[in-house]
Amino acid sequence: MKLAVVVQRYGAEINGGAELHARYIAERLARHADVEVLTTCARDYVTWRNEYQPGAESVNGLTVRRFPVSQPRSPREFGRLSELVFTRRHSLRDELQWLSAEGPTSPALVEHLRLHGHDYDYCLFFSYRYYHAYHGIRTVGRRALLVPTAERDPALGLAIFGPTFRGVRAIFYNSFEERALIQEISGNQAVPGVVVGVGSQIPPQASARRFRNETGIRRRFALYVGRIDENKGCAELFSHFQRYAAGGGRLELVLTGAPIMPVPDHPRIHSLGFVPDQKKYDALSAADLLIMPSQYESLSMVTLEAWAMGLPVLVNGRCEVLHGQALRSNAGLYYASYEEFAETMRLLESNRRLRTGLGANGRRYFRQHYAWPVIEQKYLEMLQQLQRDGEPAVGGAIEPLPGWFGRRRRLPAAQEVLARATRGPVMSDGTRRAAAGAG
Amino acid sequence: MSEFSVQSEGIDVERIMEQVRARIRANRDEDASNAQVREQADAKAAQLLNPGGARSSHAARPPQEKAPPAPSPAESFEFDQDTIYRSSRGAVGGLLYGIRKLLSPLLKFFFNIQPVAHALSVQTRINARQAAFDDRVGRLFDMSSSRLEAREEIDKLNHRVMNDLVAEMTRLSVEMKNHRMVVESVAARLDFFERQARAKESGAEARTRLPAADAAGAAEGQTDGAEPTRRRRRRGRRRSGRTTAATEAAAEATGGEAAEAAESSAPPEAAAADAVAPPETTAPDSTTPPEPTAPESAAKPRDDDSAAAPAEAAGETATAREDAQPEPAQPSGAPEPER
Structure with missing residues (x-):
């Protein structure tokens, strides 16, 4: 079986969530199939500037074909169009302009898929919201598989993505909530889908002592791993933590990740900046718990890594996926x-049995659902099922774009569409629970 | 956090979060009850401070506005009969005074100016006296109002202190009620523990009496064998291995009768162990020539000490068997046969 993994950026040094996810999956599937990666020359997800050389190269033993981005992103134009399509009535034409402004606009990649798409049995697209996925899926049609990496973000309410979700052969979701949300908005219940996620490779030699010796942090602490950014809920985390510390909380807060926003000058908040993987795992082994304050997560790999290491987590309940x-x-x-x-912080800091129990549950949950053999098996089973089923008799092609008038018809704001979608976590049996803070 | 009972193997996050939310609600209720205590205290303090409504209103009265400044005393000047003709305009005034004085007979022709001048002159004196009085009253008013302000400050302070005292008293009375309930609960538990302790003491006494009775029973058991059978079974469970070894040793040492007797007294698991024992440890046939017979005590039920000794002897016997197989071993607890 020959597979193409199509993703907006790719490289051993790229740590973005969806891109890392794509690399892990490509490298794992390469054990069972002939995998090729198709991507752009961009490295920076804000500008999409061409930084890699176009052409083929090998990354961790996989062939990676890079295609140039025709134009970098204009933040001003992208911001203007985002404001238009997310908050006001607009047309399909506006949405297509928004997609081009978002990037990474790489017609060469789409052209490659048009010319060579039939060489691959399946093309696995990552991140539904980017140019490569939208146009690539329309180009390869029923060979397209999708890993949406969607979260409750206004882009999901755009009308252009409905046919994408309904037109692919299969979808690999990251969570039950993501599946429920996409199905509710796009009505793609007929498309085969499986909730998979992604695994993680935990080094066996993580050392809490090494972390404490290197950083000099001796007291018990809660850990945050990730970009220190307001969009990741860090502002709220700082505010909550300072109140908690002033109220007699005993834990300290350690942050690992590049700071995009100022970190408060507080004696119990330690920002270590960006740290290598080994130190991250050392920190996880030394911490009492992991805090994940982000409200917009489609999976949170670091949460899974914490569970793999037997660490309890405290998450933002307003993020229904984490909830x-x-x-x-x-x-x-x-x-x-x-x-x-x-x-919850006081409960976790004072109750060791609870921490141990939660950690044990996390380790078990990770082993059952996110260990690499499980992930690989889910992908392979889906691919085998698709091969067995063959080309479906009905709905063979993706819905075409509307005509001149259709593209100019007024559509509701994407935020309105998203606001109508049901909220709350979804259990394994499909039942939905009340959203946190609702009751 | 002790009220969170967490079983590590049965953690239910939803239940824990329910507990967390219940705790938050309880904290809010506690805050609300504090506010209620405060309200009650305020009401009591109001009753204390305002029996007839006068003092409370006094305490709650906003600070008085300052009294308006006393009017300046009327300008005092000499009033005589010519005052009404004078002018303040310098040289022109002199001319005017001359003209008015010249025409004054004409004025007198119309009305009598004398009483008016007299009244005005008296009024001037009255004004001067009133001004002095007003000045004095003003000073007294200032003095008394400053005293009143100070008094009001003290009243406010008293009111606050009384309020706090009453609030604390109310809180203490609520806490005292709670403590009384706790004391009652502890007393009940103490009572229970005392009863439990007494029961245990009586049990312990019964147990201490039992060995004596057992000893007596054991002595009797040598004759009737009823009580020792029960004790043998209990001992057998604890020392089944030893008993089996003892049985085997006895079998080796004394032959089939002794072994059978010992096996009959051994617990079932010991018997089962015997059943799978190798053939060389089984009792010899009854037709075997008579070996030196073991004394009766080897086959009889033994007390703890006497049971342990043959068991140890059995170990020694096994060793001896390995070293010198033909030699029949002697249980150390058994008297040596005559040589």
Whole structure:
């Protein structure tokens, strides 16, 4: 079987969530199939500037074909169009302009798929919202498989993506919440889908002592791993933590990740900046718990890594994916207000048995659902099922774009569409629970 | 956090979060009850401070506005009969005074100016006296109002202190009620523990009496064998291996009768162990020539000490068997046969 993994950026040094996810999956599937990666020459996800050389190269033993980006992103134009399509009534034409402005606009990649798409049995596209996925899926048609990496973000409410979700052969979701949300908005229940996610390789030699010796942090602490950014919920985390510390909380807060926003000058908040993987795992082994304050997560690999290492997590309950993960795994607590944050922190800091129990549940949950053999098996089973089923008799092609008038018809704002979608975590049996803070 | 009972193997995050939310609600209720205590205290303090409504209103009265400044005393000047003709305009005034004085007979022709001048002159004196009085009253008013302000400050302070005292008293009375309930609960538990302790003591006494009775029973058991059978079974469970070894040793040492007797007294698991024992440890046939017979005590039920000794002897016997197989071993607890 020959597979193409199509992703917006690719490289051993790229740590973005979806891109890392794509690399892990490509490298794992390469053990079972002939895998080729198709990507752009961009390295920076803000500008999409061409930084890699176009052409083929090998990354960790995989052939990677890079195609140039025709124009870098104009932040001003992209911002203007985002404001238009997300918050106001607009047309399909506006949405297509927004897609081109978002990038990475690489017609050469799409042309390659048009010319050579039939050489691959399947093309596995990552991240539904980018140019390469939208146009690539329309180009290869029923060979397209999709890993949407979608979250509750206004882009999901854009009308252009409905045919994408309905037109691919199969979808590999990251979570039950993501599947429920996409199915509700696009009505693609007929498309085969499986909730997979991604695994992680935990080094066996993580050392808490090494971390404490290197950093000099001797006291017990809660850990945050990731970009220190307001969009990741860090502002709220700082505010909550300072109140919690002033109220007698005993834990300290350690941050690892590049700071995009200022970190408060507080004696119990330690920002270590970007750290290599080994140090990250050392920190995870030394921490009492991991905090994941982001409200917009489609999976959160670091949460899974924490569980793999037997660490309990405290997540933002307003992120329904994390809320659902915590409920399904019984391995983490969640908060939707300061009171809940303080209470859960105090509970976790004072109850070792609870921490141990949650950690044990997390390790078990990771082993059952996110260990690499499980992930590989889910991908392979889906691919084998698609091969067995062959080309479906009905709905063989993706819906065509509307005509001149159709593209100019007024559409509701994407935020309105998204706001109508049901909220709340989804359990394994498909039942939905109340969203955090709703009751 | 002790109220969170967490079983590590049965963690239910939803239940824990319910507990967390319940705790938050309880904290809010506690805050609300504090506010209620405060309200009650305020009401009590109001009753204390305002029996007839006068003092409270006094305490709650906003600070008085400053009294308006006393009017300046009327300008005092000499009033005589010519005052009404004078002018303040310098040289022109002199001319005017001359003209008015010249025409004054004409004025007198119309009305009598004398009483008016007299009244005005008296009024001037009255004004001067009133001004002095007003000045004095003003000073007294300032003095008393400053005293009143100070008094009001003290009243406010008293009011606050009384309020706090009453609030603390109310809180203490609530806490005292709670403590009384806790004391009752502890007393009940103490009572229970005392009863439990007494029961255990009586049990312990019964147990201490039992060995004596057992000893007596054992002595009797040598004759009737009823009580020792029960004790043998209990001992057998604890020391089944030893008993089996003892049985085997006895079998080797004394022959089939002794072994059978010992096996009959051994617990079932010991018997089962015997059943799978190798043939060389089984009792010899009854037709075997008579070996030196073991004394009766080897086949009889033994007390703890006497049971342990043959068991140890059995170990020694096994060793001896390996070293010198033909030699029949002697249980150390058994008297040596006559040589």
